[in-house]
Amino acid sequence: xxxxxxxxxxxxxxxxxxxxxxxxxxxxxxxxxxxxxxxxxxxxxxxxxxxxxxxxxxxxxxxxxxxxxxxxxxxxxxxxxxxxxxxxxxxxxxxxxxxxxxxxxxxxxxxxxxxxxxxxxxxxxxxxxxxxxxxxxxxxxxxxxxxxxxxxxxxxxxxxxxxxxxxxxxxxxxxxxxxxxxxxxxxxxxxxxxxxxxxxxxxxxxxxxxxxxxxxxxxxxxxxxxxxxxxxxxxxxxxxxxxxxxxxxxxxxxxxxxxxxxxxxxxxxxxxxxxxxxxxxxxxxxxxxxxxxxxxxxxxxxxxxxxxxxxxxxxxxxxxxxxxxxxxxxxxxxxxxxxxxxxxxxxxxxxxxxxxxxxxxxxxxxxxxxxxxxxx
Amino acid sequence: xxxxxxxxxxxxxxxxxxxxxxxxxxxxxxxxxxxxxxxxxxxxxxxxxxxxxxxxxxxxxxxxxxxxxxxxxxxxxxxxxxxxxxxxxxxxxxxxxxxxxxxxxxxxxxxxxxxxxxxxxxxxxxxxxxxxxxxxxxxx
Numbered sequence: 001x002x003x004x005x006x007x008x009x010x011x012x013x014x015x016x017x018x019x020x021x022x023x024x025x026x027x028x029x030x031x032x033x034x035x036x037x038x039x040x041x042x043x044x045x046x047x048x049x050x051x052x053x054x055x056x057x058x059x060x061x062x063x064x065x066x067x068x069x070x071x072x073x074x075x076x077x078x079x080x081x082x083x084x085x086x087x088x089x090x091x092x093x094x095x096x097x098x099x100x101x102x103x104x105x106x107x108x109x110x111x112x113x114x115x116x117x118x119x120x121x122x123x124x125x126x127x128x129x130x131x132x133x134x135x136x137x138x139x140x141x142x143x144x145x146x147x148x149x150x151x152x153x154x155x156x157x158x159x160x161x162x163x164x165x166x167x168x169x170x171x172x173x174x175x176x177x178x179x180x181x182x183x184x185x186x187x188x189x190x191x192x193x194x195x196x197x198x199x200x201x202x203x204x205x206x207x208x209x210x211x212x213x214x215x216x217x218x219x220x221x222x223x224x225x226x227x228x229x230x231x232x233x234x235x236x237x238x239x240x241x242x243x244x245x246x247x248x249x250x251x252x253x254x255x256x257x258x259x260x261x262x263x264x265x266x267x268x269x270x271x272x273x274x275x276x277x278x279x280x281x282x283x284x285x286x287x288x289x290x291x292x293x294x295x296x297x298x299x300x301x302x303x304x305x306x307x308x309x310x311x312x313x314x315x316x317x318x319x320x321x322x323x324x325x326x327x328x329x330x331x332x333x334x335x336x337x338x339x340x341x342x343x344x345x346x347x348x349x350x351x352x353x354x355x356x357x358x359x360x361x362x363x364x365x366x367x368x369x370x371x372x373x374x375x376x
Numbered sequence: 377x378x379x380x381x382x383x384x385x386x387x388x389x390x391x392x393x394x395x396x397x398x399x400x401x402x403x404x405x406x407x408x409x410x411x412x413x414x415x416x417x418x419x420x421x422x423x424x425x426x427x428x429x430x431x432x433x434x435x436x437x438x439x440x441x442x443x444x445x446x447x448x449x450x451x452x453x454x455x456x457x458x459x460x461x462x463x464x465x466x467x468x469x470x471x472x473x474x475x476x477x478x479x480x481x482x483x484x485x486x487x488x489x490x491x492x493x494x495x496x497x498x499x500x501x502x503x504x505x506x507x508x509x510x511x512x513x514x515x516x
Contacts, residue, residue, distance in 0.1 A: 108473065134472050
């Protein structure tokens with residue numbers, strides 16, 4: 001399976017290279033890489049950083065041994081101009097949490113109608129929250145990873161169309177992005193119950209205004225989500241298990257959800273002070289059981305640019321009234337520093353402490369992580 | 377080389393180094409370009425936020441390579457960003473399909489020649505490198 005994936009990804013890049021080279025077109029190569037190590041500070045504790053790579057039994061989980069997989073990744077991107085207004089881009093990404101299995105993360109054609117409007121079609125990471133579409137590019141933000149409580153939507157890409165509008169009005173820069181698409185993903189970890197997940201009618205609108213040092217962004221995004229159970233495992237360690245047994249879902253049964261995401265981001269760069277904050281609500285409706293649940297998350301973060309160093313401190317709060325798992329309130333503090341030791345690479349060191357208050361019990365987890373994010 | 381020569385050479389090198397740190401950056405366009413550009417206009421063009429001059433003509437920015445001292449001056453005085461900040465800014469755009477940085481050329485002379493031959497280009501060079509073939513829209 002893995003060899004097949006590598007071969008198909010490599011073939012895709014080669015075909016792309018050859019078919020475009022045949023008309024003597026320049027290909028612009030870029031890439032980025034993160035090499036990060038980390039561990040939890042207490043025996044028996046774990047910390048999930050990327051739920052898109054197969055859940056509880058994936059490599060995207062820190063535990064009490066020093067691990068290099070969860071936040072590490074590598075990506076290579078090829079971009080070619082087909083004509084004055086049309087270009088093609090493909091980005092192949094391999095995540096440490098997924099055994100570095102190469103996957104086509106982005107593959108799209110881009111047509112620039114005029115200086116204000118661009119249309120893209122193909123596979124893309126949808127811009128749900130502020131950092132969603134650039135989440136893999138560690139170099140573009142000062143954390144090792146943006147707060148996972150917001151950035152843990154279980155799917156991150158769709159296949160479809162998106163339109164980007166840009167306009168400058170005086171000193172204000174305005175941007176709007178609208179998208180529509182869908183994707184079908186198999187949740188295929190072997191040790192837990194699995195489902196085939198069909199995401200359809202995934203659509204959203206994001207609006208951003210930047211005025212000098214201040215940026216405000218808002219997004220409204222809805223999707224249909226159908227999970228069809230493909231296997232049920234006894235004594236399933238996955239917190240989704242109560243769902244399968246509680247709602248009597250059997251193999252082959254489809255479960256339909258309506259999910260809506262709303263987000264607001266306020267970002268400010270005032271002199272050497274950097275302010276980052278977002279507020280997000282995810283509403284999940286499961287009509288078959290009359291379930292309608294809102295999960296709210298917000299964070300505030302301050303960074304300070306001191307020559308090549310950017311120390312930062314972040315507070316995150318999440319309120320989950322419980323649906324798949326018990327109701328929980330989560331609070332996380334992160335302290336870290338990013339060091340731009342050379343243009344193109346940054347060394348990061350980060351310590352976080354998370355407290356989950358659930359069913360009357362308090363669970364504490366601490367994670368120390370460090371490493372390098374680079375881009376080329 | 378005797379000790380005296382060494383001292384003199386070092387002083388001369390230091391003087392040149394010191395003076396090049398205060399080099400003036402000149403932003404240049406084609407002589408037929410009649411636009412007046414504010415520092416914000418230049419920022420918007422170099423950061424890919426605007427693709428046209430105030431009069432509506434297409435604007436295509438050209439840079440010197442990242443390691444050139446004039447680039448460091450330009451980034452600092454005009455774009456108000458360090459090399460790392462600029463790289464982080466472009467990384468967010470390049471890998472999400474929203475834009476790409478200006479093309480970079482190695483030498484001032486090459487950049488002057490490019491701007492002198494294309495009415496849509498805008499560039500920046502050390503002000504000592506400008507010739508009568510280009511028009512200066514700002515000095516920083």
